[in-house]
Amino acid sequence: MAQLEVYRIEHDQLDESAGTAVLTGDEAHHLLRVRRATSGDRVMLIDGHGTAWAAELREVDGKTALFSMDERFDSWREPPVQVHLGLAILKGDHWFAALDGCVQAGVHEVTPLTSERSIAGWKDNKAVRADRRSLEAAKQCGRGCVPPVHPVQPLVRWCIQVADATHKLIAEPGGEPLPTLIPGETAAVAIGPEGGFSDAELEQFAEHRFARVDLGPRRFRAEMAAMVSVARLIGLAESAT
Numbered sequence: 001m002a003q004l005e006v007y008r009i010e011h012d013q014l015d016e017s018a019g020t021a022v023l024t025g026d027e028a029h030h031l032l033r034v035r036r037a038t039s040g041d042r043v044m045l046i047d048g049h050g051t052a053w054a055a056e057l058r059e060v061d062g063k064t065a066l067f068s069m070d071e072r073f074d075s076w077r078e079p080p081v082q083v084h085l086g087l088a089i090l091k092g093d094h095w096f097a098a099l100d101g102c103v104q105a106g107v108h109e110v111t112p113l114t115s116e117r118s119i120a121g122w123k124d125n126k127a128v129r130a131d132r133r134s135l136e137a138a139k140q141c142g143r144g145c146v147p148p149v150h151p152v153q154p155l156v157r158w159c160i161q162v163a164d165a166t167h168k169l170i171a172e173p174g175g176e177p178l179p180t181l182i183p184g185e186t187a188a189v190a191i192g193p194e195g196g197f198s199d200a201e202l203e204q205f206a207e208h209r210f211a212r213v214d215l216g217p218r219r220f221r222a223e224m225a226a227m228v229s230v231a232r233l234i235g236l237a238e239s240a241t
Contacts, residue, residue, distance in 0.1 A: 094221070
């Protein structure tokens with residue numbers, strides 16, 4: 001299927017039995033006022049949880065757009081494995097750049113982590129911005145899932161939350177190569193701040209059975225390390241299927 005514009009729609013705006021959907025709010029504004037869509041234009045509607053519908057614009061009523069829905073796609077353009085990224089808070093826009101790239105690479109969920117060496121803080125406006133950035137990145141690359149950005153967590157609490165992951169990994173020089181995940185597996189990946197995790201934090205990861213993985217001979221910035229980790233894990237899994 002050719003790449004189509006992607007719009008997020010809520011379930012209460014869908015009527016699958018009737019094959020119709022009504023888009024409202026900011027998404028409708030972008031479709032109608034920015035893209036200037038007209039009757040007959042086709043888009044993909046996503047619910048943000050992996051399901052997508054091919055749809056055709058039928059009618060415009062003020063600030064709303066009425067669609068007829070065609071084929072439904074479950075787990076649309078989603079990888080066969082799930083990667084949960086724990087990313088230490090970074091200064092400036094670096095954390096959001098990492099989020100953008102990781103969403104496009106296929107990350108399943110993201111948690112900002114407090115760390116001893118993190119310079120920046122995390123406020124409510126950053127959480128709102130992160131949710132918006134995740135949606136924009138998902139729409140940009142055309143995927144059905146909008147990865148949730150969870151509330152900021154201390155490192156130890158996050159380790160406990162991801163205890164059931166098939167693979168628990170921390171990107172650190174001198175570690176083992178990244179594993180090749182098989183379909184259905186999950187991976188929790190921790191990326192430290194500028195300067196990396198402290199020795200005490202590395203010991204905490206070891207206590208929670210996180211394995212060190214090496215990303216290769218080149219040294220990456222924290223945001224690039226996050227993107228490389230997610231992209232390689234998912235790429236290896238997808239190439240193996």
